[in-house]
Amino acid sequence: DAKTTQPPSMDCAEGRAANLPCNHSTISGNEYVYWYRQIHSQGPQYIIHGLKNNETNEMASLIITEDRKSSTLILPHATLRDTAVYYCIVRRTGFQKLVFGTGTRLLVSP
């Protein structure tokens, strides 16, 4: 699976959009981009995934660049409860396990 690079930490003001970048310059055509988060010591929580097109759901939006070498997770209106470690994972189809990196620690402040 392609390696991903994320900033170790980011800050965001409550109510503002949080934009979390992820670099996956070695991604190949059959690899999806997945985002998960882990709030404190809870189990990881799925957020969103995409292949080529931008995606949006009730939690977030995922913007994937045209060359697919990077992506951005957008939390449109961050709340204090969004404080967590966010993981960007690239994974091939046909392979089941997820390999977690170190992620981005997002701190949302009042």
Add this chain to the structure above:
Amino acid sequence: NAGVMQNPRHLVRRRGQEARLRCSPMKGHSHVYWYRQLPEEGLKFMVYLQKENIIDESGMPKERFSAEFPKEGPSILRIQQVVRGDSAAYFCASSPRQTLSGANVLTFGAGSRLTVL
């Protein structure tokens, strides 16, 4: 749908004892994964199982650790002769059969926290 259920949520064992952690996947899910998270560290993949089959155990320690997912009942992660270094949070995840598109979302449980005295 109750989600992925793990028990016990907290388990305390003395060195040399056995620890058994159970995971019931989401209804309709036939794939189970176990991850370990040591204190202040990241999530490490341990093993991936389907019913009655171990598919990928590349992350399992060579000794003392075993996992099963029987035809009936929950998946079990078993740690024999526990040592202090086994103290960690153990997370289970489940997923349905792979979709035609190839995307596969894992749903995680709340974890089981093992403390070895």
